[in-house]
Amino acid sequence: MTGRPKVALSSVVIKEEKMEQVKAAISQLQYQDLIFKDWGFEEVFEKGTAVSLLFYGIPGTGKTLMAQAIADHLGYALKVVGTAEIESSEPGGAERTIKKVFAEANASIGGPTEFNKFVSSLPKNPIMPQPLPQYEGPELLCFDECDSLLYDRNAVGVILGAQINTLLSELERFKGVVIFTTNRLGKLDPALERRITAKIEFDFPDKNQRALIWRRMLPAKAPLAKDVDIEKLAEYPLAGGNIKNAVLNGAREAAYTKKTEISMACFVKAIEKEVESLNQFLSAYEQSNKLNRLNKQELSNEDGMLKVADRVANKEAQISGEMVKLMKSWKGEKDGSR
Ligand SMILES: Nc1ncnc2c1ncn2[C@@H]1O[C@H](COP(=O)(O)OP(=O)(O)O)[C@@H](O)[C@H]1O
Numbered sequence: 506m507t508g509r510p511k512v513a514l515s516s517v518v519i520k521e522e523k524m525e526q527v528k529a530a531i532s533q534l535q536y537q538d539l540i541f542k543d544w545g546f547e548e549v550f551e552k553g554t555a556v557s558l559l560f561y562g563i564p565g566t567g568k569t570l571m572a573q574a575i576a577d578h579l580g581y582a583l584k585v586v587g588t589a590e591i592e593s594s595e596p597g598g599a600e601r602t603i604k605k606v607f608a609e610a611n612a613s614i615g616g617p618t619e620f621n622k623f624v625s626s627l628p629k630n631p632i633m634p635q636p637l638p639q640y641e642g643p644e645l646l647c648f649d650e651c652d653s654l655l656y657d658r659n660a661v662g663v664i665l666g667a668q669i670n671t672l673l674s675e676l677e678r679f680k681g682v683v684i685f686t687t688n689r690l691g692k693l694d695p696a697l698e699r700r701i702t703a704k705i706e707f708d709f710p711d712k713n714q715r716a717l718i719w720r721r722m723l724p725a726k727a728p729l730a731k732d733v734d735i736e737k738l739a740e741y742p743l744a745g746g747n748i749k750n751a752v753l754n755g756a757r758e759a760a761y762t763k764k765t766e767i768s769m770a771c772f773v774k775a776i777e778k779e780v781e782s783l784n785q786f787l788s789a790y791e792q793s794n795k796l797n798r799l800n801k802q803e804l805s806n807e808d809g810m811l812k813v814a815d816r817v818a819n820k821e822a823q824i825s826g827e828m829v830k831l832m833k834s835w836k837g838e839k840d841g842s843r
């Protein structure tokens with residue numbers, strides 16, 4: 506195992522009701538071994554015993570972090586599979602990768618002996634030797650933002666359809682835990698939809714949650730200037746992932762400009778970049794979803810921004826091209842009023 510500190514469930518800032526949903530799913534996972542191995546139900550039900558969760562919500566809301574926290578909580582090794590690993594220029598390459606990923610995870614669930622058997626069965630490549638996988642405990646598979654694997658097969662054409670078919674048949678035989686994460690919830694493949702044990706939406710954090718995230722990300726040793734005001738920082742509508750970037754970029758800004766302290770201005774500069782990138786996502790989101798027009802009034806203040814974020818996440822609202830301008834003017838007013 507690596508020396509990485511474990512991610513505690515409680516370190517993920519989400520609403521109490523969402524945490525309850527996560528805990529309910531976890532308690533289901535904890536009984537997998539008892540039910541299927543100890544009580545022998547795997548002998549009767551060879552298929553369809555996997556537990557699969559779907560985490561959806563806008564980027565930076567803690568989906569991948571939660572996958573890690575669940576793996577750590579259960580004593581599993583998190584195996585993250587991204588689109589880059591699956592995509593392949595060879596025909597059938599994606600399907601082969603999907604099969605290999607499931608074979609490895611299944612072997613890891615069987616324990617070290619089973620896993621080593623799997624490793625020795627891997628084809629050797631003398632030209633470009635690959636590092637062999639190491640046994641780090643049972644694997645929890647996380648298909649991270651592999652959106653194309655989730656869509657309705659009828660809507661995506663034969664190539665992606667074949668990948669989805671492979672995923673579904675592997676999932677059917679899988680004995681472990683799979684988490685799918687996605688930033689956009691399109692129409693899921695109906696067969697996948699039936700197999701998902703629980704769908705959990707990750708919301709845009711509210712102001713109190715943002716303040717908590719800011720606080721936890723600022724270490725006691727960081728030389729914060731006196732003007733750093735967490736309540737003010739938390740007013741900016743940013744997701745946890747953006748806050749993380751803003752914290753690090755704020756610290757970098759201070760270090761590069763040879764300041765002895767990290768001031769509010771360093772953070773605000775970093776925040777502006779994040780607001781921009783959040784906006785870019787939201788405009789792309791608009792183009793990929795046919796949604797209702799937002800009214801300008803809603804974008805005029807903090808409360809409105811949060812509602813917008815919620816409506817966007819629930820796919821009820823359309824972000825107009827004016828969003829960027831409005832957000833800027835809203836932020837400008839805030840800056841001016843300081
Ligand atoms: N809800 C949250 N609570 C605490 N930290 C968060 C939260 N959301 C995001 N973060 C921070 O942002 C980083 C990136 O979030 P991530 O889990 O990758 O988001 P997602 O997978 O939803 O895009 C995390 O590693 C963590 O530091």
Ligand SMILES: [Mg+2]
Nearest residue numbers: 568569649686
């Ligand atoms: Mg993620």
